[in-house]
Amino acid sequence: xxxxxxxxxxxxxxxxxxxxxxxxxxxxxxxxxxGSLTKGExxxxxxxxxxxxxxxxxxxxxxxxxxxxxxxxxxxxxxxxDVVIELIGGIEPARTYILKALQAGKGVVTANKALLxxxxxxxxxxxxxxxxxxxxxxxxCGGIPIVRSLRQGLVANRIDxxxxxxxxxxxxxxxxxxxxDEDFEESLRKAQERGYAEADPTLDITGQDAAQKLSILLRxxxxxxxxxxxxxxxxIETITRKDIRYAKELGYxxxxxxVAKRTDGGVEARVHPAxxxxxxxxxxxxxxxxxxxxxxxxxxxxxxxxxxxxEMPTASAVVADVVELAKQKSQGTVAGLGxxxxxxxxxxLLPMDEVKMPYYFRFTVIDRPGVLAxxxxxxxxxxxxxxxxxxxxxxxxxTVPIIMMTHQALxxxxxxxxxxxxxLPAVKAKTQVIRVEELQR
Amino acid sequence: xxxxxxxxxxxxxxxxxxxxxxxxxxxxxxxxxxGSLTKGExxxxxxxxxxxxxxxxxxxxxxxxxxxxxxxxxxxxxxxxDVVIELIGGIEPARTYILKALQAGKGVVTANKALLxxxxxxxxxxxxxxxxxxxxxxxxCGGIPIVRSLRQGLVANRIDxxxxxxxxxxxxxxxxxxxxDEDFEESLRKAQERGYAEADPTLDITGQDAAQKLSILLRxxxxxxxxxxxxxxxxIETITRKDIRYAKELGYxxxxxxVAKRTDGGVEARVHPAxxxxxxxxxxxxxxxxxxxxxxxxxxxxxxxxxxxxEMPTASAVVADVVELAKQKSQGTVAGLGxxxxxxxxxxLLPMDEVKMPYYFRFTVIDRPGVLAxxxxxxxxxxxxxxxxxxxxxxxxxTVPIIMMTHQALxxxxxxxxxxxxxLPAVKAKTQVIRVEELQR
Numbered sequence: 001x002x003x004x005x006x007x008x009x010x011x012x013x014x015x016x017x018x019x020x021x022x023x024x025x026x027x028x029x030x031x032x033x034x035g036s037l038t039k040g041e042x043x044x045x046x047x048x049x050x051x052x053x054x055x056x057x058x059x060x061x062x063x064x065x066x067x068x069x070x071x072x073x074x075x076x077x078x079x080x081x082d083v084v085i086e087l088i089g090g091i092e093p094a095r096t097y098i099l100k101a102l103q104a105g106k107g108v109v110t111a112n113k114a115l116l117x118x119x120x121x122x123x124x125x126x127x128x129x130x131x132x133x134x135x136x137x138x139x140x141c142g143g144i145p146i147v148r149s150l151r152q153g154l155v156a157n158r159i160d161x162x163x164x165x166x167x168x169x170x171x172x173x174x175x176x177x178x179x180x181d182e183d184f185e186e187s188l189r190k191a192q193e194r195g196y197a198e199a200d201p202t203l204d205i206t207g208q209d210a211a212q213k214l215s216i217l218l219r220x221x222x223x224x225x226x227x228x229x230x231x232x233x234x235x236i237e238t239i240t241r242k243d244i245r246y247a248k249e250l251g252y253x254x255x256x257x258x259v260a261k262r263t264d265g266g267v268e269a270r271v272h273p274a275x276x277x278x279x280x281x282x283x284x285x286x287x288x289x290x291x292x293x294x295x296x297x298x299x300x301x302x303x304x305x306x307x308x309x310x311e312m313p314t315a316s317a318v319v320a321d322v323v324e325l326a327k328q329k330s331q332g333t334v335a336g337l338g339x340x341x342x343x344x345x346x347x348x349l350l351p352m353d354e355v356k357m358p359y360y361f362r363f364t365v366i367d368r369p370g371v372l373a374x375x376x377x378x379x380x381x382x383x384x385x386x387x388x389x390x391x392x393x394x395x396x397x398x399t400v401p402i403i404m405m406t407h408q409a410l411x412x413x414x415x416x417x418x419x420x421x422x423x424l425p426a427v428k429a430k431t432q433v434i435r436v437e438e439l440q441r
Numbered sequence: 442x443x444x445x446x447x448x449x450x451x452x453x454x455x456x457x458x459x460x461x462x463x464x465x466x467x468x469x470x471x472x473x474x475x476g477s478l479t480k481g482e483x484x485x486x487x488x489x490x491x492x493x494x495x496x497x498x499x500x501x502x503x504x505x506x507x508x509x510x511x512x513x514x515x516x517x518x519x520x521x522x523d524v525v526i527e528l529i530g531g532i533e534p535a536r537t538y539i540l541k542a543l544q545a546g547k548g549v550v551t552a553n554k555a556l557l558x559x560x561x562x563x564x565x566x567x568x569x570x571x572x573x574x575x576x577x578x579x580x581x582c583g584g585i586p587i588v589r590s591l592r593q594g595l596v597a598n599r600i601d602x603x604x605x606x607x608x609x610x611x612x613x614x615x616x617x618x619x620x621x622d623e624d625f626e627e628s629l630r631k632a633q634e635r636g637y638a639e640a641d642p643t644l645d646i647t648g649q650d651a652a653q654k655l656s657i658l659l660r661x662x663x664x665x666x667x668x669x670x671x672x673x674x675x676x677i678e679t680i681t682r683k684d685i686r687y688a689k690e691l692g693y694x695x696x697x698x699x700v701a702k703r704t705d706g707g708v709e710a711r712v713h714p715a716x717x718x719x720x721x722x723x724x725x726x727x728x729x730x731x732x733x734x735x736x737x738x739x740x741x742x743x744x745x746x747x748x749x750x751x752e753m754p755t756a757s758a759v760v761a762d763v764v765e766l767a768k769q770k771s772q773g774t775v776a777g778l779g780x781x782x783x784x785x786x787x788x789x790l791l792p793m794d795e796v797k798m799p800y801y802f803r804f805t806v807i808d809r810p811g812v813l814a815x816x817x818x819x820x821x822x823x824x825x826x827x828x829x830x831x832x833x834x835x836x837x838x839x840t841v842p843i844i845m846m847t848h849q850a851l852x853x854x855x856x857x858x859x860x861x862x863x864x865l866p867a868v869k870a871k872t873q874v875i876r877v878e879e880l881q882r
Contacts, residue, residue, distance in 0.1 A: 029597045029739065036784075037596060137594065143740030145586075145594025153578065153586025155478060156470045156760035281725060281746065286882065291744075298470065298757035299584030299747055303732075305722065306743035316739035319597035333772040343477075441727065 009038075011046045012326035015075035017097055018087035019052035019068075022111060022138070024059045025315030026085060030322070031061065037323055043330035045322065051075045076101040082329040083322055086110040095119055102132040107325040111138030111314055117212035117228035120219060133328065135321035140213045141166060141290045143313030144306040145320070150221045150294075157296030159221040163439065164258040166213040166271075168288035168308045169204035170236050172196040174254055174273075175286045178244050184237065196288050206235035207256060207271040214258040214271060221294065222260060223343030224267055232352040234272035243362060243432060246390070246403045247275050250360075253283035257437060266350035274437045275360050281305075282439060293439070301440075353412035358387065358436040363402040363421065364429035371426045372402060378420045379406070382413035399428045405436065450479075452487045453767035456516035458538055459528035460493035460509075463552060463579070465500045466756030467526060471763070472502065478764055484771035486763065492516045517542040523770040524763055527551040536560055543573040548766040552579030552755055558653035558669035561660060574769065576762035581654045582607060582731045584754030585747040586761070591662045591735075598737030600662040604880065605699040607654040607712075609729035609749045610645035611677050613637040615695055615714075616727045619685050625678065637729050647676035648697060648712040655699040655712060662735065663701060664784030665708055673793040675713035684803060684873060687831070687844045688716050691801075694724035698878060707791035715878045716801050722746075723880060734880070742881075794853035799828065799877040804843040804862065805870035812867040813843060819861045820847070823854035840869045846877065 014030065016023055029037075030047045038044045048067065055068040069075070076084055076097050084101040086108060088094050094115050101108050103126065110116070116123065116139055127134040137147045141164075150159070165171050169191060176187040188205070191197035203209045212228040219225050236256050247254050252275035261268040276283050281303050285291040290308030295301050307313040365371045372391065379386065390403040406414075418431050455471065457464055470478075471488045479485045489508065496509040510516070517525055517538050525542040527549060529535050535556050542549050544567065551557070557564065557580055568575040578588045582605075591600070606612050610632060617628040629646070632638035644650045653669040660666050677697050688695050693716035702709040717724050722744050726732040731749030736742050748754040806812045813832065820827065831844040847855075859872050 025739075033597060036599075143595075143737070144743060145590045148594045149586045149590065152765060153589045153761050154584075154757065155764050156474060156757045158477075279725070281722060284720070284722060284725060284882075296584070296757065298466075298753040300754060302585060302745075302747035304743075304745060307741045312739040313741060316595065316597045316737065320594050323596050324593060331772070331774040333774055441725075 009041075010043045010330050012043050012083060012329050013048045013078075013081040014045050014083045014085065014322060014326070015049040015051070015078060015081040016047070016085045016087065017051045017072045017075050018089070019050050019054070019059065020087065021311045022314045022318065023050070023052070023087045024061065025311040026087065026318050027059070027061055027063070029315055029319045037319065041327060043326060045326055048081055049075050049078060072097050076104065076106070081106065083107045083109060083325050085318060085322060086112060087318070089114065091115055091118060098123060098134070099126055102126045102130050102134065105130055105132050107133045107135070107329055109135045109318055109321040109325060111136065111318055113139040113209070113212040113216060117215040120215070120227070121225055133325055135325055136216070137321050138314045138317035140216050141292060141304070141306065142308040142310060143316045144290060144292070144304050144308065145317070146217070146292050146304050147220060148320070149304065150217070154296050154299060157298045160262050160295045160297060162217050162221055162258070162260040162292060162294045163282060163437065164210070164214065164217065164292045165255055165282060165285050165290055166210040166258045166292070166308065167204055167207070167256055168290055169197045169201060170207075170210070170256040171285065171290070172288045173205070174236060174239070174256065177239070177241055178248070178253065181241055181245070183241050184239060205237055207233045210256060210258045210271045214260060214269060217292070218260050218267070218269055222262065222267060222346065224346050224348070225342055226269065226349060230269070230349055232270040232272070236273050238432065239273050239434070240432070242401070243434060246362065247360070247434075248278070249390070250275075250405065251278050252276060252436070253278045254434065255282060255285070259437065262346075263350060265354055266347040268350050268355050270352060270355065272435055274435050276437050276439050277441065279441045280439045353410070353415070355411045356408045358408055358438065359406045359414055360434040360436055361404045361406070361418070362432035363404070363427060364399045364431070365402055366398065366426045366428060367400040368426065374424055374426065375402070375421055379417050382409070382417040384409040384413055384417055450482075451484045451771050453484050453524060453770050454489045454519075454522040455486050455524045455526065455763060455767070456490040456492070456519060456522040457488070457526045457528065458492045458513045458516050459530065460491050460496070460500065461528065462752045463755045463759065464491070464493070464528045465502065466752040467528065467759050468500075468502055468504070470756055470760045478760065479767075482768060484767060486767055489522055490516050490519060513538050517545065517547070522547060524548045524550060524766050526759060526763060527553060528759070530555065532556055532559060539564060539575070540567055543567045543571050543575065546571055546573050548574045548576070548770055550576045550759055550762040550766060552577065552759055554580040554650070554653040554657060558656040561656070561668070562666055574766055576766055577657070578762050579755045579758035581657050582733060582745070582747065583749040583751060584757045585731060585733070585745050585749065586758070587658070587733050587745050588661060589761070590745065591658070595737050595740060598739045601703050601736045601738060603658050603662055603699075603701040604723060604734045604878065605651070605655065605658065606696055606723060606726050606730070606732045607651040607699045607749065608645055608648070608697055609731055610638045610642060611648075611651070611697040612726065612731070613729045614646070615677060615680070615697065618680070618682055619689070619694065622682055622686070624682050625680060646678055648674040651697060651699045651712045655701060655710060658733070659701050659708070659710055663703065663708060663787065665787050665789070666783055667710065667790060671710070671790055673711040673713070677714050679873065680714050680875070681873070683842070684875060687803065688801070688875075689719070690831070691716075691846065692719050693717060693877070694719045695875065696723060696726070700878065703787075704791060706795055707788040709791050709796050711793060711796065713876055715876050717878050717880050718882065720882045721880045794851070794856070796852045797849045799849055799879065800847045800855055801875040801877055802845040802847070802859070803873035804845070804868060805840045805872070806843055807839065807867045807869060808841045809867065815865055815867065816843070816862055820858050823850070823858040825850040825854055825858055
C-alpha cells in the first residue's frame with residue numbers, strides 16, 4: 001500500500017501540504033513509483049501525511065488510511081516526517097509552514113515561486129541557520145532541471161547571461177498570434193478555453209510570473225539575491241498582430257523574454273516582450289513550452305527546453321527534489337543547501353534607464369511630407385541612430401504606420417525621444433516600442 | 442597557491458591522471474576557481490598530484506611545486522587523494538587505474554566514453570562493490586549536464602525515448618554541407634583545418650563515437666546496460682550534397698542521429714544519418730553543437746543543448762563531478778553511485794531488422810518507361826508503401842534520379858527490397874537509403 005518496506009532499507013518520512021493538482025501528481029509518483037525512485041539506494045520514501053483544507057473531494061488515488069489531515073501543523077511538527085513538501089502556493093500560510101519545518105530541521109521541497117521571489121532571503125537564511133535544506137526545482141520551468149543544473153552541473157562556471165521563455169501562457173498566446181494571425185484578445189480567450197491561461201491571467205500576461213522565476217534564476221545562477229519587484233517588467237498586452245507581422249517581415253519573432261545579464265555597470269534584469277531573430281532556438285520555442293538559454297564562461301551557450309508547468313512535469317521536479325533530500329536525510333548529511341552564495345563581485349542591478357539595446361518602433365502618423373524628418377530629428381537629438389525604416393504605403397484609416405529599427409540605444413534616451421515624438425501633431429497614437437535582443441543562432 | 446585552506450573547512454584531496462587538453466582545463470578551473478567552487482560548503486578542494494607521461498611540456502599554468510609525476514600509481518594509491526580524475530582516454534591503462542582507484546575506495550571522475558561503452562559493467566560493478574562512486578558527466582555531450590539530469594532531475598520519469606545529436610564533428614560537417622552546398626570531402630577537410638575533426642576522423646564520421654555515448658545514455662536513461670558494439674551504427678560518409686538538397690526540398694534536414702526508444706518488442710538503439718523535419722529544434726542544432734531530446738512519461742519532451750566537446754566545456758562537466766564527489770567524501774557518504782539499476786521490465790535490444798520507420802530512397806536509373814513500375818512492384822512485394830515520389834527531369838549523365846519517401850516499413854523488408862531493386866538492369870548505381878525520423882515540432 002504505502003511503499004513496500006525493505007529490511008535493509010531505512011524509511012524516510014514524507015509529508016505533503018497542499019493536495020491540489022500538483023500535489024495529486026506528486027502523490028501519484030510517490031505511490032506508483034515507490035520501487036523505482038529509490039532502487040539501488042539504501043532508503044525508501046514513505047508518504048506519511050497529506051494536509052489540505054479539503055480532504056473530502058476524491059482525487060482518484062487510493063490513499064493509505066488515515067493519511068489525510070486538515071491541519072498542516074500535523075505535517076510540519078510531526079516527528080516521523082523528515083521531508084516536507086509545500087504545494088499550497090501564495091505567501092501565507094505557506095511561508096509560516098516552511099519556516100516552521102526548517103526550524104524543526106526538516107528538509108523542505110517547494111514549487112512556490114511567488115514566495116521564493118518575495119521572501120527568498122528569509123527562507124534561505126532560515127535554511128542555512130538550521131542546516132535544513134530547501135529545494136525548489138519545481139518553482140522554475142516545471143520539469144526542466146534548470147535549478148539543479150545551475151547549482152551542480154554548471155558549478156564551475158561564471159554565468160554571464162540568462163535568456164528565458166519562462167511563462168507558458170504568454171508563449172502559447174504569442175505562438176497563436178504569430179501562427180494564426182490572431183489578435184491578443186482572441187488568442188488569450190482560446191488559451192483560457194484550452195486551459196493554458198487562468199480565468200484571471202494578470203500574473204502571466206503582465207510578466208510578473210516570469211519576473212518571479214527570473215529572480216530565482218538570478219539568485220542561483222548569478223549569485224544575486226533579488227526580489228521579483230526589483231525586476232523591470234512589461235507584459236504582452238500591448239502587442240498587436242500588426243507588430244507580429246512587421247517583426248516577421250524583418251526576420252524576427254516576438255517572445256516574452258526574461259533577461260539576466262552581467263555588464264560592466266551591473267546586472268541587467270528585465271522581463272518584456274522582445275523581438276528575437278527567427279532562426280534562433282528560442283524563437284522556435286512554441287506553444288506552452290519554456291526554455292532557458294544561458295552562457296557560462298566555461299561551457300559557452302546552453303539551452304534547456306521543456307514543459308514549464310502542468311501536473312506531471314512539475315510533480316516530476318518536486319519528486320526529484322524529494323528523492324535527493326531524502327537521500328541526504330537517510331545519511332544524516334545536509335549537502336547542498338540549495339542556493340548559491342552571494343557573489344560579492346557583482347555590483348547589483350543596473351537601473352533599467354541605463355540598459356542599452358536596439359529598439360523597434362511603430363509610429364502611427366498622418367501621411368504628409370516632413371513627418372519622418374521630424375521623428376528622425378527627435379531621435380537624433382537623443383543620440384539614437386536608425387538602422388532601418390519601413391514606411392508602409394497602405395493607410396490605416398487616416399494614418400500610416402512607420403516601422404523603424406534602431407541601433408543600440410540607452411533606455412533613458414529612448415523614453416525621452418518617444419515622449420517627445422508622441423507630442424508631435426502628426427503622430428496620432430502612442431508609439432509602439434518593442435525591445436530587440438540580437439540572440440545568436 | 443593551491444586552494445586557500447580555511448580552518449573551518451576540510452580539505453578533499455584531488456589527483457589527476459592525464460594532463461592533456463581537457464586535463465589542462467580541469468586544472469585551470471580547480472586552481473582559478475578554488476574559492477567559488479566550494480563557497481558555502483564545509484570542504485575545499487586541494488589538487489595534490491597530476492600524473493602524465495609528459496611532465497616537461499609547459500601547459501601555461503603556474504602549478505604548485507612537486508605536484509607532477511610520471512607514475513599514475515602515485516595518484517591511485519596515494520592515501521591523501523580522495524578523488525581521482527581519469528583523463529587519459531582509451532581502454533588501457535585507463536581501465537586498470539580506475540579499477541585500482543575504486544578498489545582503494547576513492548571516488549573516480551572520468552570523461553572516458555570509450556571505456557564506459559566497452560567496460561561499463563565491470564566498472565560500475567566495481568564501483569558498487571567498493572562503495573566508491575564513479576561519475577562521468579564529461580563522457581557524454583561535454584558540458585551539457587545530461588548525465589546528472591537523467592540520474593537526478595528526471596529520476597521520477599520512465600524515459601521513453603532519446604534522440605541525440607551526440608557528435609560535434611559530424612554535425613559540423615553536415616551543417617556546412619547543408620548551408621554551403623558542399624560535398625562531404627570538402628566539408629570534412631574544412632572541419633579538419635578548423636580543428637573540428639581529427640586527422641583520422643574515423644571514430645566520428647562512422648558514428649562509433651556517437652554509439653559510445655548512446656550506450657551510456659541507454660544505461661543511465663533507460664536502465665539498459667549495453668555496449669557500443671551492440672548498437673546499430675552507420676556513418677555519414679555516403680551522404681551527398683544531392684541528398685541534402687532533396688531533403689531540403691522535402692522539408693527535411695539530415696543529421697547524424699542517435700536514437701534510443703522503448704517499443705513493445707524491445708529497445709531500439711541505433712546511430713545513423715536521419716532526415717528530420719526542418720522546423721524541429723534538433724534540425725536547428727548547427728555546427729559543432731550537441732543536443733539531446735528526450736521524452737519522460739511525467740515531464741514530456743525536453744531538450745538539452747550545448748557544446749559537446751572542447752577543453753573548457755568538458756572541463757566544466759568534470760569539475761562539477763569533482764565538486765559533488767568531494768562533497769560526499771567530506772561527509773563520508775556514498776550517495777549516488779552514478780548509474781541507474783537495470784530495469785528488469787525491459788526486453789533488451791530490438792534487432793535492427795525489426796525496427797520500423799519511413800525511408801528516403803534515391804534511385805539512380807536509366808530514363809525509360811516502366812522503371813518506376815518495376816521499383817514500385819519490388820517495394821510492394823515487401824509490403825513497403827510509397828508516400829511520395831519526385832522524378833527529376835534533369836539527367837545526370839545517362840541516368841536520372843528518382844526520389845522516394847515511404848511510409849513506415851520494416852528494416853528487414855527495406856533491405857530485401859533494395860537488394861532486389863539494385864539488381865534491376867535499369868538501376869545504375871547503389872540506391873541511397875536514408876532513414877526518416879518524424880520528430881514533432
